[in-house]
Amino acid sequence: MHIVVVGLSHKTAPVEIREKLAIPESRMGEALGRLCSYRGVREGVLLSTCNRVEVYAVVDEIESGYGRIQDFLADAHLSLSSEQLTPHLYWHEGDRALSHLFRVASSLDSMIVGESQILGQIKEAFEVALTHKATGIILNKVMKKAISVAKRVRTETKISEMAVSVSYAAVELAKKIFSDLTEKTVLLVGAGEMAKLAARHFIASGVRHVRVTTRSPQHALELANRFGGTAVPFEEFREDMATADIVLVSTGAAHYLVSEDDVQHSVKQRMNRPMFLIDISVPRNIDPAVRHVDNAFLFDIDDLKMRVEQNRGARLNEAEKAERMVVDEVGVVRQWLQSLEVTPTIVALRARIDEIKRTEIDKTMGRLANLSAAERELVEAMASSIVNKLIHNTMVTLKAEVNSSEGAAFVEAARRFFGLGDAAGPTVNGSTSSEPETCHPSQDGIQDAEEVTPRTGSEMPRH
Amino acid sequence: MATMFFVVTMALYFAATVSFLIYLLWPSEVLANASLGMTATGFAAHTIALGAGMVGVTDISSPGFHDALSFFSWMLILVFLAVEFRHHLHVLGSFIVPLALLSLVSAAALPEAVPTLTPVFGTLWVHVTLSMLGTVGFAVAFVAGVMYLIQDGLLKSKRFNVLYSKLPALDFLDNLNQRSIVTGFPLLTLGIITGALSAEFSRGSYVNWNPEQVWALVTWVFYFVVLTGRLTVGWRAKRAAYLTIIGFAGVILTLIGVVLKSHGPVS
Numbered sequence A: 001m002h003i004v005v006v007g008l009s010h011k012t013a014p015v016e017i018r019e020k021l022a023i024p025e026s027r028m029g030e031a032l033g034r035l036c037s038y039r040g041v042r043e044g045v046l047l048s049t050c051n052r053v054e055v056y057a058v059v060d061e062i063e064s065g066y067g068r069i070q071d072f073l074a075d076a077h078l079s080l081s082s083e084q085l086t087p088h089l090y091w092h093e094g095d096r097a098l099s100h101l102f103r104v105a106s107s108l109d110s111m112i113v114g115e116s117q118i119l120g121q122i123k124e125a126f127e128v129a130l131t132h133k134a135t136g137i138i139l140n141k142v143m144k145k146a147i148s149v150a151k152r153v154r155t156e157t158k159i160s161e162m163a164v165s166v167s168y169a170a171v172e173l174a175k176k177i178f179s180d181l182t183e184k185t186v187l188l189v190g191a192g193e194m195a196k197l198a199a200r201h202f203i204a205s206g207v208r209h210v211r212v213t214t215r216s217p218q219h220a221l222e223l224a225n226r227f228g229g230t231a232v233p234f235e236e237f238r239e240d241m242a243t244a245d246i247v248l249v250s251t252g253a254a255h256y257l258v259s260e261d262d263v264q265h266s267v268k269q270r271m272n273r274p275m276f277l278i279d280i281s282v283p284r285n286i287d288p289a290v291r292h293v294d295n296a297f298l299f300d301i302d303d304l305k306m307r308v309e310q311n312r313g314a315r316l317n318e319a320e321k322a323e324r325m326v327v328d329e330v331g332v333v334r335q336w337l338q339s340l341e342v343t344p345t346i347v348a349l350r351a352r353i354d355e356i357k358r359t360e361i362d363k364t365m366g367r368l369a370n371l372s373a374a375e376r377e378l379v380e381a382m383a384s385s386i387v388n389k390l391i392h393n394t395m396v397t398l399k400a401e402v403n404s405s406e407g408a409a410f411v412e413a414a415r416r417f418f419g420l421g422d423a424a425g426p427t428v429n430g431s432t433s434s435e436p437e438t439c440h441p442s443q444d445g446i447q448d449a450e451e452v453t454p455r456t457g458s459e460m461p462r463h
Numbered sequence B: 001m002a003t004m005f006f007v008v009t010m011a012l013y014f015a016a017t018v019s020f021l022i023y024l025l026w027p028s029e030v031l032a033n034a035s036l037g038m039t040a041t042g043f044a045a046h047t048i049a050l051g052a053g054m055v056g057v058t059d060i061s062s063p064g065f066h067d068a069l070s071f072f073s074w075m076l077i078l079v080f081l082a083v084e085f086r087h088h089l090h091v092l093g094s095f096i097v098p099l100a101l102l103s104l105v106s107a108a109a110l111p112e113a114v115p116t117l118t119p120v121f122g123t124l125w126v127h128v129t130l131s132m133l134g135t136v137g138f139a140v141a142f143v144a145g146v147m148y149l150i151q152d153g154l155l156k157s158k159r160f161n162v163l164y165s166k167l168p169a170l171d172f173l174d175n176l177n178q179r180s181i182v183t184g185f186p187l188l189t190l191g192i193i194t195g196a197l198s199a200e201f202s203r204g205s206y207v208n209w210n211p212e213q214v215w216a217l218v219t220w221v222f223y224f225v226v227l228t229g230r231l232t233v234g235w236r237a238k239r240a241a242y243l244t245i246i247g248f249a250g251v252i253l254t255l256i257g258v259v260l261k262s263h264g265p266v267s
Helices: A015-021 A025-037 A062-076 A082-087 A094-105 A117-131 A139-158 A165-172 A191-204 A218-229 A234-244 A260-269 A288-292 A303-341 A342-367 A372-401 A408-416 A446-452 B002-025 B029-056 B065-087 B090-111 B124-157 B162-166 B170-203 B209-233 B237-263
Strands: A001-010 A041-048 A052-059 A090-094 A185-189 A211-212 A246-249 A275-279 A296-300
Touching: A001 A041, A001 A062, A001 A139, A015 A052, A015 A082, A015 A446, A025 A041, A025 A062, A025 A117, A041 A062, A041 A117, A041 A139, A041 B162, A052 A062, A052 A094, A052 A139, A052 B029, A062 A082, A094 A117, A094 A139, A094 A303, A117 A139, A117 A303, A139 A191, A139 A303, A139 A408, A165 A191, A165 A260, A165 A275, A165 A296, A165 A303, A185 A234, A191 A211, A211 A218, A211 A234, A211 A275, A234 A260, A246 B170, A260 A288, A288 A296, A288 A408, A303 A342, A342 A372, A342 A408, A372 A408, B002 B029, B002 B065, B002 B090, B029 B090, B029 B209, B065 B090, B065 B124, B090 B124, B090 B162, B124 B162, B124 B170, B124 B237, B170 B209, B170 B237, B209 B237
Parallel strands: A185 A211, A185 A246, A246 A275, A275 A296
Antiparallel strands: A001 A052, A001 A090, A041 A052
C-alpha cells in the first residue's frame, strides 16, 4: 500500500488546463466513486480549487496507481487526453506525497503563501470524501494530520498574520489604531473595487457598522444592503464622517473630496478619538495635508502597497520555519504508516507472545522445583502449544489480508489487541479510531466527519 | 538577608532591562520570554527582600524613603506582570522594567534611615503607601503616554519597523493611560490628605508651604485638570499622552524635593 498524489497546480498548469479539470462540488460524489472504482485504488480524496486539482490516493502499486489516477483525471474531460496532461502533472509517493499535502494545507504551496482559504478547502475535500466513504484508515489519519499541521503552522509561525493584499493591509493598519474593531464604524465613500474588498475584510474582522455613500443614491442603497449597512446621501457624507472610525475613500473623482478642514472638524466632533482614513483612489480623493491633523491617520494606496511588500519578505522567513515543521510531521506519519506493515507486525506479535510465555513458564517453574527434566519439557510444550494456537488465526489472517483492501485495518487491530504499540501514530483530534473500510461503504466514516471542524465561509480565491 | 535579595533583585532587573531593550529592536519571542522570566524571578526576590525588610524593621510607623522607592518599584513590576498576563504585551516591559530599575537604584543610593517625617502618630506609612500607589498609577500613565507618542509618530511617518509591529494599538495605550490616571488620582488625593493629617499631628499645622508640599499640590491640581479635561472636553489621545508625561515629570520633582529636604539642603 502506498500513498500517492497526482495533480497539477498554478505552478505547473495554466488556468485553461486547470479550469477544464476542476471538479464542481455537485459532481464530487460521482468523481470519487469513479476514482475508487479503478483497480488497485483503495482510498481517495479529491482537492479541486481554482489553483489546483489534486488526487490523493492509497494504491496497491505506485506505477500502476499513477497511471490509473492520470486516466481518471483525463477521463474527467473528454477534450483532454492523458498524454496532453502529462507535461502539467506532478506525481509524488510516500514521504514526498505527505510532505506535498502538508505543504499545500499549510499554504506553503499557495500562490499567496500564508493565505488561509486553502485549509478550509482541504477540510471540505476531506469531508466530502468521508461522506462518500472514499477514505479509509490511512487517508483519514493523513488528512486529519494535514489539517492539524496547517493549524500548527498558523499558530506557531506568523505566516498568515501578515497582510499580503492591499485591501487587507488596510485592516492590518487599522488594528494598530483600534485594538477592537467590532464596535467600530466604517464609512465607505465611492464604490471602487479595492475599497469594497477592503470593506469586506473589515466586516470579516468584526466591524458591524457600515455606512455607504456613492454619487448615485441607488447604488449606495444596493451596496448598503449587500454589506448590511446604511446608505448616506453623498452630499452629507462630510458631516457624517465624525461618526466613522474608519473612512474608506475610492471614487473616480479627479479632485480632493475630503479636505484638511473636513477632517479637522470631524476629529474635533469626535472629541479627539482617532480616525483612520484610507484613500485607495487614483487620483487621490483625500487631501494629503490631512496628515497634519492630530489623531487622524491617512494612508494612500502607496502606503498600503509598501506594507504589502514589507510583509512579503517577512512571510518568506516564516515559511522556512513552517517547512521545518512539515518535515517533522512527515516523520511522525511515516512512523505510523510503517507500523501498519504486516511483516514487522507479525514479528512484533511473535516476540510479544514469546515474552509472555517465557515469563509465565519461569514463574511456574519456580514453584514446581521438584519436577523432572521430562516433566519440565512437557509443561513448556503445553505453554507453547497454547500460545501458538491462540495466535494462529491472527497470524494466518494477517498474512492473508496483506493484499486485501482491509489489510491496514487488520494490522492496526492486531497491534491494539496485543498491545504492540502504535509506533507513534498521529492522534489527530484525539482520535485513534480505525474504521476498517476504504473505498467501500462504511458506517464509521460519518462519525469521523464530525470531528472535522466545518470550514467557515471560505470562498474561491480571487487571485 | 533583605540586602542579599535586594542585590539579587537589582541584578535581575538590570539583566531584564538590557534584554528588554534589545527586544525592542530585535524580533524574538525567546528573548521576550527570557526577559519576562528574569523580571518575574527578580520580582519574587524583591518580594522576599521587602518581606524580610519589614520583619527587620521595628518601627513600622516611619518608613524611610528607601522603602518607599523600593515599594514603588515593586508595585510597578506587579502592574506590568498583571498587564502582561492579561494582554501578553511584552513590549510594555521594555518601558516599565527600566523605570523600576531606576527607582530601585535610587532607593539603593539613599541611606536606609532617612525617614520622610519625624513620626508622632502611627499613620505615616499610610500616607507613604497611598502616595506611592498614586505615583505608580501616574508612572504607568507616563509609560503608556510615551508608547502612545512613539506609535503615533511611527504611524504618522509611516515607518513600519519592528517597534511598530510590537507596540499595541493606539486606543489600547490611550485606555491604559486613562485607567492608570483614574486609579492613581484618588490614591494620590488620599495620600495628600493623610500626609496633611500626619503633618498636623507632628508639627501642628496641615501645611507649611515647603517646596515639597507646594509641588505636591501643583501636581494634584495638574492631574485634576488633566482628568477633568479628558472626561469632559476630550483631552485624550495625543494630548493626554503629552500631559501625562509632563505630569509625571512634576511627580519626580516632588519626590526629589522630598529627598533633598530630608537630606537637609532645603529646609
